[in-house]
Amino acid sequence: MDERVHPEVRRIADEIDTMEIRGAATIADAVARALRTQAQESDATDPETFRGELRAAARTLYETRPTAVSLPNALRYVLRGMSSTTVEGLRQNVVDSADEFCARLERAQSDLGQVGANRLRDGDVIMTHCHSTDALACVEAAVEQGKHIEAIVKETRPRNQGHITARELHEMGVPVTLIVDSAARRYLNDVDHVLVGADAVAADGSVINKIGTSGLAVNARDRGTPIMVAAQTLKLHPGTMTGHTVDIEMRDTEEIIDDETLAELGNPTVKNPAFDVTPPRYVDAIVTERGQFPPESIVILMRELFGEGTTEPWVEP
Numbered sequence: 001m002d003e004r005v006h007p008e009v010r011r012i013a014d015e016i017d018t019m020e021i022r023g024a025a026t027i028a029d030a031v032a033r034a035l036r037t038q039a040q041e042s043d044a045t046d047p048e049t050f051r052g053e054l055r056a057a058a059r060t061l062y063e064t065r066p067t068a069v070s071l072p073n074a075l076r077y078v079l080r081g082m083s084s085t086t087v088e089g090l091r092q093n094v095v096d097s098a099d100e101f102c103a104r105l106e107r108a109q110s111d112l113g114q115v116g117a118n119r120l121r122d123g124d125v126i127m128t129h130c131h132s133t134d135a136l137a138c139v140e141a142a143v144e145q146g147k148h149i150e151a152i153v154k155e156t157r158p159r160n161q162g163h164i165t166a167r168e169l170h171e172m173g174v175p176v177t178l179i180v181d182s183a184a185r186r187y188l189n190d191v192d193h194v195l196v197g198a199d200a201v202a203a204d205g206s207v208i209n210k211i212g213t214s215g216l217a218v219n220a221r222d223r224g225t226p227i228m229v230a231a232q233t234l235k236l237h238p239g240t241m242t243g244h245t246v247d248i249e250m251r252d253t254e255e256i257i258d259d260e261t262l263a264e265l266g267n268p269t270v271k272n273p274a275f276d277v278t279p280p281r282y283v284d285a286i287v288t289e290r291g292q293f294p295p296e297s298i299v300i301l302m303r304e305l306f307g308e309g310t311t312e313p314w315v316e317p
């Protein structure tokens with residue numbers, strides 16, 4: 001444990017690790033605020049010590065969950081603003097960047113919601129997987145435009161994030177039908193759009209999202225149901241432009257089965273990948289705050305936003 005990391009930052013890292021804080025955009029918001037706290041509470045007396053503390057805090061946050069690229073993108077955004085030569089100046093740099101980041105995040109989600117809502121027609125039925133604030137922003141904007149939307153919500157084993165989606169849609173006044181994951185194909189005939197979020201989008205237009213998304217997309221394509229991915233540009237993975245792949249998080253088997261039941265079954269191997277990769281040919285549109293894109297052209301937006309590459313501000317120079 002790095003003693004330089006503020007206890008509040010450690011608490012946030014723990015909560016991301018255990019998924020009390022979850023969802024790609026919410027994680028990004030939490031890590032930006034954590035860096036702000038680290039900066040505000042620092043008693044470093046020289047700029048190098050201050051920079052070292054912020055790097056250590058960023059590394060602690062970075063090491064929690066590997067797939068949602070919004071996390072490193074948030075850390076980069078906040079830390080790249082550290083240009084001052086004094087501790088007070090650096091502190092202000094971090095506070096300003098974190099505030100700017102959180103405000104942009106909120107704005108991006110509501111702009112994205114307007115774009116996504118334009119794809120939804122009055123009377124449409126959507127099918128959702130997991131819980132995505134970006135995806136729900138599209139539904140909320142459509143409802144605000146006066147459209148009647150209904151939803152078929154997959155429960156999303158093993159953590160049942162579909163329950164959160166069901167509750168939030170209900171609060172928006174959207175009638176919800178909750179189904180087990182394996183019933184999705186059965187109900188695709190009743191659906192006008194599959195609407196999901198993303199944890200990362202790769203340069204080739206592949207969408208990395210909650211495990212089960214790729215099977216849903218293949219089934220939807222088979223039925224001719226359009227698949228819409230709501231992903232603000234914070235979900236674009238810059239490393240994939242230079243050949244890196246996205247690391248798929250493997251979570252604890254206890255999320256699926258307890259030790260006693262496992263023993264009764266003869267201790268089979270259990271695998272619990274949190275995410276899968278949906279190839280671009282199964283995705284109709286990626287909806288961002290900069291408009292909607294066919295997955296194959298998302299790389300053009302990535303080049304514009306990230307240029308030639310990115311830095312890793314949590315690594316010691």
Ligand SMILES: O=P(O)(O)OC[C@H]1O[C@H](OP(=O)(O)O)[C@H](O)[C@@H]1O
Pocket residue numbers: 022023024025026130131132133134135161196197198199209210274
């Ligand atoms: O950023 P927003 O759209 O809220 O969420 C994006 C994605 O984050 C979630 O992952 P987890 O539940 O944290 O593993 C889901 O996969 C969801 O689609």
